[in-house]
Amino acid sequence: METDETARVPLLDQSDLPEEYRYLFDEDVLGKLNLFRAMGHVPRAMQAYMRFGTALWNAGDLSTRERELAILAVARSCRARYEWHQHVRIGQEAGISVEELRHIARADDTPFPEREQAIMRYAAAVASGTVTGPLFEAAETVTDTETVVGLTLLAGHYLLTARFLDALSVPLDDPFAGWLPEA
Structure with missing residues (x-):
């Protein structure tokens, strides 16, 4: 595990939070992540962030695999190591193979079906601020309006997360998997 010496803010432990927010570090072990240890300086916002993120995971009709493809596309687009x-x-737990991860890392979506390509391209464009009419229409054509709106929120959420992590120099929780993960 990397230390918090490189973080721009102290990485908090559960005992550092006000009593009414300590439960946040118990939920699915997420609170033990350095992301939340940094975010814990504003526990009310961390609580809202966690609830919002959970709601976005279920927005629209994206499968778990498609959601992870979108998140990975955002992480690659932003070069967000922590998120990646x-x-x-x-993503692997959702059925994304190591070879597919390597394609995503190289911004090569050619081996993916049309629906997944449109989802990844749209999510990356949201993150980079380059959404065009054709990209939006392609994503809406393979999904629906509700899903595209949810995908837009999801990509924006992970863009926010990437910028938060970068601005505060939040270290990885364990050694980097690499942009081109090994089998």
């Missing part, structure tokens, strides 16, 4: 690292494992 966290979602390599989650």
